[in-house]
Amino acid sequence: MARVLCINPWIYDFAAYNLWIEPLGLLSVAAVLRRAGHEVSLIDCLDRHHPAAPAPRSRRDAYGCGHFTKVEVRKPAVLAHVPRRWGRYGLPGDVFEAELDAQPRPDAVLVTSMMTYWYPGPFEVIRRLKERWPDVPVALGGVYATLCPHHARAHSGADAVLTGPGEMQALQWVNCVTGESRGGELDPTDVFPAHDLRRSQGYVAIQTARGCPFRCPYCAVHLLAPGGFAPRAPQRVVEEIAWCVETLGAQDVAFYDDALLVNADQHMHPILDGVIERGLRVRFHTPNGLHARFIDQRLAHKMRRAGFVTIRLGLETADPDEQRREGGKVDQHSFARAVQALFAAGFSPRDVAAYVLIGRPGQSVERVRATVAFAHRLGIRVQPAQFAPIPGTPEWRAAIAAGRITAEADPLLHNNSIYPCAEPQAWEELKQEIRQGNQAILSRLEDDLPSDQSILPRIPAYRSQEHTDLLHHSA
Ligand code: B12
Numbered sequence: 001m002a003r004v005l006c007i008n009p010w011i012y013d014f015a016a017y018n019l020w021i022e023p024l025g026l027l028s029v030a031a032v033l034r035r036a037g038h039e040v041s042l043i044d045c046l047d048r049h050h051p052a053a054p055a056p057r058s059r060r061d062a063y064g065c066g067h068f069t070k071v072e073v074r075k076p077a078v079l080a081h082v083p084r085r086w087g088r089y090g091l092p093g094d095v096f097e098a099e100l101d102a103q104p105r106p107d108a109v110l111v112t113s114m115m116t117y118w119y120p121g122p123f124e125v126i127r128r129l130k131e132r133w134p135d136v137p138v139a140l141g142g143v144y145a146t147l148c149p150h151h152a153r154a155h156s157g158a159d160a161v162l163t164g165p166g167e168m169q170a171l172q173w174v175n176c177v178t179g180e181s182r183g184g185e186l187d188p189t190d191v192f193p194a195h196d197l198r199r200s201q202g203y204v205a206i207q208t209a210r211g212c213p214f215r216c217p218y219c220a221v222h223l224l225a226p227g228g229f230a231p232r233a234p235q236r237v238v239e240e241i242a243w244c245v246e247t248l249g250a251q252d253v254a255f256y257d258d259a260l261l262v263n264a265d266q267h268m269h270p271i272l273d274g275v276i277e278r279g280l281r282v283r284f285h286t287p288n289g290l291h292a293r294f295i296d297q298r299l300a301h302k303m304r305r306a307g308f309v310t311i312r313l314g315l316e317t318a319d320p321d322e323q324r325r326e327g328g329k330v331d332q333h334s335f336a337r338a339v340q341a342l343f344a345a346g347f348s349p350r351d352v353a354a355y356v357l358i359g360r361p362g363q364s365v366e367r368v369r370a371t372v373a374f375a376h377r378l379g380i381r382v383q384p385a386q387f388a389p390i391p392g393t394p395e396w397r398a399a400i401a402a403g404r405i406t407a408e409a410d411p412l413l414h415n416n417s418i419y420p421c422a423e424p425q426a427w428e429e430l431k432q433e434i435r436q437g438n439q440a441i442l443s444r445l446e447d448d449l450p451s452d453q454s455i456l457p458r459i460p461a462y463r464s465q466e467h468t469d470l471l472h473h474s475a
């Protein structure tokens, strides 16, 4: 049996907010190693409930989300042109060192990585590990490692950079560096992520399927899930949710799926039936956008009954030509129908919002303005999702061809909050309009909704004739 230490690193960025962040990939890897008989422990630099360094609280924190502790650090030269403060989010350095002090010397260390432009977090962790235990092998995996393997191999200091789905690779690597031979027969899809290794944050992330059946030109999911779209058995998903709620005390569940509602009759319906039948008291959130076209009255009502609270719908564009070019993921009619179904099921405009992608090359501000207006007319708020090209995608190659980024650019420049778009002033004005439109929708609600959002599960039904009329009008 090998002693394996898993580490979820800090975030380095201009801003960071905990929107149900869980190192789900690392926990999936850890669970397989544990099942194989290795001894596994976790240090989570993004633990907001660490007793020695609780994160700042605010009255606006809801459903387990909130701010991280931030320490300002000097910006790397490549970011010098950005007039914003850069910092490290998560546990203070001395608390991290104390966590390492408390660990017996591990036989191997696994470090995860998330956004490509967050690589300074894993790098700092690896630097500290190598200072302390120069001979302990360290492997790096995750999204950054998969999308930028050359950069990671050249600069991270890890002994191994493993790309793609990591469960069996990590097991083989640990076996190899420690001279063990465990778990060869394991089926990684049969093991729940080790949510229990993390100190309870009040919420967990659940993924009911790997990958996505669509192929949007700006998205890297096909590279992260090269095996294609692979839904899990609904019954196992329900068991995982039940374990998290009943044993680990989670009150909130965030779905990390890329395509949660695809094949809903065979997948989401049975999952929701299972949650309802078991009487699980939990709130569900979809920080990743849902495909609106799969939402009908039956599904919307069941989502409401099961405890959905935060619903985000993908609405890249409301322009019918662009929608067709993008593969017909959503169209105006099905989007409006979904919103109508959600409102009829009792969701309010506080619960539902649309992600609208902004700043994409070739996208005119006017067309996006029309998309925003369409969502606002339907009575839902808009959350702008700023575009930045992601390595390995068709839009990344287009951005290189257009001279907007180089293939060797420092991944810090992939950060969507600094990626320069054409006409920055016009986009800023549009963002301002979005805020005003959202505010107008919320002010119309003031008298309609009770303010206590903490009831489990939420009961208030929202039905406004005004919204229903608008829906009929736009559909
Ligand atoms: C959930 C999610 C989020 C969550 C937060 C997740 C988090 N923990 O931080 C939310 C909704 C907040 C979010 C936001 C955004 N996201 Co996001 N997100 C995802 C998503 C859907 C799932 C990630 C995940 O947890 N997967 C589940 C686990 C099981 O997979 P995994 O982490 O890859 O782990 C596996 C392997 O990588 C490996 N592995 C992992 N760790 C380790 C460690 C070792 C040692 C080894 C060997 C292996 C290994 O094994 C694991 C199991 O097989 C991915 C898409 C995807 N399918 O990956 C996009 C993705 C990561 N997001 C992306 C983007 C673009 C964004 C946004 C910029 C969107 C926007 N325009 O606003 C924002 C930015 C947020 C910010 N603050 O900067 C991009 C990446 C961009 C980049 N440059 O890196 C992705 C890839 C989607 C895409 N469009 O291509 N996101």
Ligand code: SF4
Pocket: 212, 213, 214, 215, 216, 219, 220, 221, 258, 259, 329
């Ligand atoms: S639907 Fe979403 S997850 Fe799927 S390819 Fe498109 S952007 Fe990526």
